[in-house]
Amino acid sequence: MNINIQYRCDICSNTQLNEDKCQCCGSESLKKEEYVKENSQSSLSSNLEVVIVGGGIASLSVIRCLIEKGIHSITLICKEKHFPYYRTAIPKILLDPPFCNNPQFFIEQKKFYQKNKINILLGFTVKLIDLKNSIVIAEKDLVRQEIPFSKLVLAVGGEPNKPPFIQQSSSNDIIPIHSIADMEAINSLFETRVIKQVAIIGAGLSGIEISNALRRKSAKVTVTLVEIADRILPRQLSKTASKVFMDVLLKNGIQLKLNSQIKAILCEGNTKIIEFSNGENITCDLICYSCGIKSSVQLAQSIGCKINHGIIVNEYMQTNVSNVFACGDCCEYNGRCYGNWTDSMKQGIVCGKAIIGEFTKYIHTPMPYFVFSFIGVYSVGIIEGESILKQNGNEFMEIFLKDGCIIGGNLLGKIITKVQRDLVTSIERKTEGEEAQLLIEKWKTYF
Ligand SMILES: Cc1cc2nc3c(=O)[nH]c(=O)nc-3n(C[C@H](O)[C@H](O)[C@H](O)COP(=O)(O)OP(=O)(O)OC[C@H]3O[C@@H](n4cnc5c(N)ncnc54)[C@H](O)[C@@H]3O)c2cc1C
Numbered sequence: 001m002n003i004n005i006q007y008r009c010d011i012c013s014n015t016q017l018n019e020d021k022c023q024c025c026g027s028e029s030l031k032k033e034e035y036v037k038e039n040s041q042s043s044l045s046s047n048l049e050v051v052i053v054g055g056g057i058a059s060l061s062v063i064r065c066l067i068e069k070g071i072h073s074i075t076l077i078c079k080e081k082h083f084p085y086y087r088t089a090i091p092k093i094l095l096d097p098p099f100c101n102n103p104q105f106f107i108e109q110k111k112f113y114q115k116n117k118i119n120i121l122l123g124f125t126v127k128l129i130d131l132k133n134s135i136v137i138a139e140k141d142l143v144r145q146e147i148p149f150s151k152l153v154l155a156v157g158g159e160p161n162k163p164p165f166i167q168q169s170s171s172n173d174i175i176p177i178h179s180i181a182d183m184e185a186i187n188s189l190f191e192t193r194v195i196k197q198v199a200i201i202g203a204g205l206s207g208i209e210i211s212n213a214l215r216r217k218s219a220k221v222t223v224t225l226v227e228i229a230d231r232i233l234p235r236q237l238s239k240t241a242s243k244v245f246m247d248v249l250l251k252n253g254i255q256l257k258l259n260s261q262i263k264a265i266l267c268e269g270n271t272k273i274i275e276f277s278n279g280e281n282i283t284c285d286l287i288c289y290s291c292g293i294k295s296s297v298q299l300a301q302s303i304g305c306k307i308n309h310g311i312i313v314n315e316y317m318q319t320n321v322s323n324v325f326a327c328g329d330c331c332e333y334n335g336r337c338y339g340n341w342t343d344s345m346k347q348g349i350v351c352g353k354a355i356i357g358e359f360t361k362y363i364h365t366p367m368p369y370f371v372f373s374f375i376g377v378y379s380v381g382i383i384e385g386e387s388i389l390k391q392n393g394n395e396f397m398e399i400f401l402k403d404g405c406i407i408g409g410n411l412l413g414k415i416i417t418k419v420q421r422d423l424v425t426s427i428e429r430k431t432e433g434e435e436a437q438l439l440i441e442k443w444k445t446y447f
Contacts, residue, residue: 008033008114050074050355051136051149053126053299055084057341058328059155060107061348062355063118069356072117075147077138081123082180083110088341091206091213093183100180121145131303131321151323151355154300154311155348158293158329158339163201166289169265171272177206177290189286196221199274199282201262201289203227204235205371210288211254212373224255224282226274231258236369236379240389241410244396248374248412257282293339295330310337315361317351327351333362342367366408368424378416381408381427388440392447399423399440405432406439418446 007019007030021028048071052059055078063074078084082100084107092099103109113120124138124145129152136147160176175185177200189195198214200207203225211223225232231242232249246256261277265287275281295310305319306312310332313319317327327347329339338344343364350362368380375394382400385407389398396412397419406426411419425431426439 004034006033007031047150048073048355049148049150050153051147051151052076052153052155053136054078054155054157054328054330055080055082055122056087056155056157056328056344057084057107058157058344058348058351059153060084061345062153062155062327062352063116065349065352066355067116069352069358071356075119075121075149076113077121077124077126077136077147079123079125080179080181082106083108083113083120083122085180087179090177090180090183091209093180094186094210094213094217097184097187100183126299129299129303134323149323151325153351153355154319154324154326154330155328156296156299156330158295158337160290161292161294163262163289163291165262165264169267171265171267171287174265174272174287174289177210177288186286186288190217193270193285195285197224197282197284198222198286198288199224199226199272199284201226201287202291203229203232203256203258204290204292205233205369206290208232208249208371209373210290211249212252215253222255223253224257224284225249226257226260226262228261229258232256233371233377233379236383237377237410238383238387238398238400241379241396241398241412244391244394244412245375245377248394252374293329293337295332295337297330300324300326300330308332308335315350316354316359317347317362318354325351325354333364336364338364340367366427368420375413376411376416378411378420379409380420380424383408383410390444390447395447397443397447399443401436403432404436405430406436415446419443
């Protein structure tokens with residue numbers, strides 16, 4: 001084992017071999033530290049230089065896995081200037097702008113990266129991968145870094161899907177619901193303009209959470225949710241459950257525009273006019289949108305990875321290019337880009353293990369979805385086919401069965417806490433027949 005010297009930046013945790021200004025953030029506050037470099041025969045870790053592109057839950061899961069296995073020669077390159085954070089919690093920034101500095105918002109704290117000697121480059125974008133020489137080239141303003149790798153992980157997530165009517169609009173302040181920067185952009189518009197009418201395009205999970213946050217931000221704001229489908233949360237809720245939840249939204253002052261195909265968005269000064277295909281239109285001061293995610297594939301494509309909707313990976317998160325892995329929202333496994341938190345996390349773990357030669361197959365299992373806005377909404381499993389339903393006001397339960405076997409459910413209101421765990425267990429155990437019926441009867445008594 002050799003004792004080596006490196007310099008760690010107090011501000012961003014970047015490590016480098018010289019004591020000049022930090023190559024990552026320009027800070028002059030660098031501390032000398034020793035690190036142990038094992039010799040080449042002693043372990044697998046000495047041969048590994050893992051570079052991970054993208055700072056989300058997928059990449060952090062890879063890191064956690066590698067650390068657990070004693071691998072510390074890891075560089076994490078994040079385009080955003082923040083440590084990996086809970087993307088699902090960004091709506092909170094609208095209500096409480098300082099929340100984006102709150103430790104609870106970050107999946108791991110700065111000291112985690114310091115303690116584990118992760119070389120983390122915040123605000124750097126990988127522009128180029130030199131596969132022949134196994135080097136990643138990352139840039140931040142005029143700073144350019146070349147980072148060698150033996151294993152490369154692409155965990156670059158996705159970009160908000162931009163429908164043609166947004167691409168063609170002349171307004172550049174139609175804001176996606178995707179990152180801290182987007183929430184800061186919305187907050188800044190509220191500070192600098194009078195915002196009374198907001199339209200949210202897309203009534204999925206994030207569209208609804210943002211509607212709630214905006215209503216709570218200012219009671220004077222009118223929020224209209226615009227959705228092309230005939231109901232809200234069409235992927236998570238049955239028609240009946242969706243109807244119950246829609247009534248709750250309406251009672252809370254959210255206006256709904258369903259079955260609404262947008263033709264164009266016009267701008268007159270700061271005012272925007274959404275024109276619908278049926279000839280109707282609405283006027284608003286701010287438009288936010290959440291119309292799905294498009295996997296980021298450009299980097300992978302540039303080095304010859306196979307691409308379909310996402311970067312194609314096998315069950316170990318390996319791409320077709322040797323020593324290059326992909327996981328999270330950017331990848332496609334078995335013909336599907338899952339685009340959710342839990343799958344990104346699970347794929348990251350599978351990827352981390354594969355890097356060190358521990359091959360465990362990735363298996364997708366249906367995961368529950370929660371909405372915490374207005375009343376709780378919970379959805380798990382398959383939401384189609386025959387169902388058994390019980391409702392009392394906003395308390396709602398619909399259980400889905402196939403050939404007598406419990407396959408999924410929608411729960412709304414306080415009933416969630418009473419039924420949720422048993423419901424998941426019954427789906428996992430494929431509870432069927434009389435046992436399933438008795439269980440559902442028991443759940444009905446909770447109303
Ligand atoms: C408001 C909201 C609510 C959500 N709610 C839910 C929910 O209830 N349940 C659920 O399961 N999922 C939910 N999701 C989706 C979930 O957050 C994502 O599926 C998950 O965060 C994806 O993680 P990831 O690590 O794959 O990618 P990301 O979190 O997107 O991270 C990828 C990172 O890579 C960076 N990057 C891209 N290109 C480069 C480059 N060239 N160089 C360097 N860095 C790069 C990006 O800037 C980004 O920071 C929600 C998402 C949002 C926005």
